[in-house]
Amino acid sequence: MDTLPDNYADTDKVQPKTWKVINQLAFFAIAYGIIIRLAQYISNRSLWGDEAYIALNIVNRSYLELLQPLDYDQAAPPGFLWVEKLAVQLFGNNEYSLRLFPLIAGIVSLFALYQLGKWSLSAIALPIALILLACLKYPLYYATEVKQYSSDIMVGLLLCLLLIPLRDRILKKSKVFLLGFLGILAMWFSHTAIFSLGGVELACLITSSAQKRKAIVINRLPAYLILLIGFALYYFFIISKSMKNESLQSSWSPEYPKSIFDILWLLDSFGRFFHKPLGFAGIADGIAIFALVIGCIILYKNNQIKLLILISPILATLTATYLHKYPFRTRLILFLTPYFILIIAQGSAFILSQVNLAKFHQERRKKYVGIFGIIISFFLILPPVIEAGGFLFQPETKYEMRSVIAHIKANQQPGDVLFGDGGGTSAQLEYYAKKYGYSKSQYVVGYNDFLKKEAISDQVWSDYRRQFSQLQNQPRVWFLFSGIGLKEKRGEIVEPRLDRIGQKIDYFGQPGAFAYLYHLWLSF
Known part of the structure; x- marks a missing residue:
């Protein structure tokens, strides 16, 4: 032409x-x-x-x-x-x-x-x-x-x-x-x-x-x-x-x-x-x-x-x-x-x-x-x-989940399970978990968006409990989150809610993404 x-x-x-x-x-x-x-x-x-x-x-x-x-x-x-x-x-x-x-x-x-x-x-x-x-x-x-x-x-x-x-x-x-x-x-x-x-x-x-x-x-x-x-x-x-x-x-x-x-x-x-x-x-x-x-x-x-x-x-x-x-x-x-x-x-x-x-x-x-x-x-x-x-x-970053999962891989113990919050976090978890050698039995994809619930009613918390019920037999769980405005939500929203189901052991954060390690209580 x-x-x-x-x-x-x-x-x-x-x-x-x-x-x-x-x-x-x-x-x-x-x-x-x-x-x-x-x-x-x-x-x-x-x-x-x-x-x-x-x-x-x-x-x-x-x-x-x-x-x-x-x-x-x-x-x-x-x-x-x-x-x-x-x-x-x-x-x-x-x-x-x-x-x-x-x-x-x-x-x-x-x-x-x-x-x-x-x-x-x-x-x-x-x-x-x-x-x-x-x-x-x-x-x-x-x-x-x-x-x-x-x-x-x-x-x-x-x-x-x-x-x-x-x-x-x-x-x-x-x-x-x-x-x-x-x-x-x-x-x-x-x-x-x-x-x-x-x-x-x-x-x-x-x-x-x-x-x-x-x-x-x-x-x-x-x-x-x-x-x-x-x-x-x-x-x-x-x-x-x-x-x-x-x-x-x-x-x-x-x-x-x-x-x-x-x-x-x-x-x-x-x-x-x-x-x-x-x-x-x-x-x-x-x-x-x-x-x-x-x-x-x-x-x-x-x-x-x-x-x-x-x-x-x-x-x-x-x-x-x-x-x-x-x-x-x-x-x-x-x-x-x-x-x-x-x-x-x-x-x-x-x-x-x-x-x-x-x-x-x-x-x-x-x-x-x-x-x-x-x-x-x-x-x-x-x-x-x-x-x-x-x-x-300083190249632009977005949600640096790869580094978070790499940290988990380096610090995990036998039996540890990964739990991805709903939405984009679950997509990142599903993609990177396989690359880091996790089988599907070692991670759980979330169903609800844990970050966007500004106030938790009894009904909403009941939905979360059903979601987390898959984890009750797992003593140590890594909770993964990514998204916008995480710095503010981490202390005000995420930690208080996770504290209701277990005790915090570890935290690791990267730009736009972080993970908590919790020891779950037998009943929550």
Whole structure:
């Protein structure tokens, strides 16, 4: 397939020396993003709840079984699961193997954004966009998490690079069929590929020359039929089964608008998008929204085709959301972040460019606008750069259950039993217990969430006693916990409750996870 032309909107205005500096900044941003992602990857933090859940599916199922609805209320595209399964088989069942594909996807996304940015942005906006994708919290974090969201970004960007050069072109038959099969392949690797694929292709058709549009549709009709049949089969055999999961559906329901006229939901959803999944915090949140508006205006004035293509995946996703087919929710729409970033970068670059214009025209008004652009760029770029740089010295951790279980393994006595609190702790326990040589008879998976019961009624305590009844013949039990806000809950909630059933012997804690060793009373 063809590549995108490097047709910056302001190429003729940029001096060769300036362009060289800009290109160096762009590659510096890519290198910085790669180094930070590698630092996070090498730190090898423990799998947390959701990662452990998906890992258990990958490790315990065959390739064919991964086509069935996943256990533990999980959903992921089969292509992603198969690559993960292959990585485990090749490199062993460990965190490095499970996080390898998301890492590769995160790195490829940086280069893909570079290519898309060269086509869509002014020259000065390109390094800004790359710095943001490299350093913003959630695109960075999910590049080293055992979930499909990093590859969602990669697949969406690669589809843009595939489809945009084909705009307004009549293809050979071989390329038509290749286009159809590549689209199906993309859908197997990313549930969200349909939004990028359908949105960008439709935008390309709408903006193609009126004289050739009919010929283009006829020319690509075989590809469209292949895609339609492939998506129908994929939806029927894969997606529809996940949508029958009532737990998933109930967790997504608040993310849908009440009607097509629910404008308040739309404004609120867009506002929340800048905080998560984009990752702007504090005042940068509002500045990013302002830069997005400016970017839309500039792109609309300079090239409406590029603007429509960049926002087409966003419009396609919102259409599905208003039809209650796909939730507009945090990590589920992480794949949209590159398109927002490109437009934000264009808006920031336009305001920043007023500094040079002020020098050339000697206009005080432009000088003040340029200074304003410097301030905006400062608040947009510097905080994520500093935060991301901190990961080089102190990589992000979540729920470090692996170290807790390693401590238990080193200090256990014959007959000791492990008890995992419900929720994500149980997933971590189930994954790591087997890796540390525990049989299923040596650990118990909890049923209730011991941490979230702020007040225990007689009925609730009766439920706990039934849960703990499995432990009454075990004199020593290690109680494991992980989650948010554990430091406060440990002394106020966990210890007083465990004291009702036994005597504390030992405690060991790590970031986001800890364990108590208790000698249980014969009757409680």
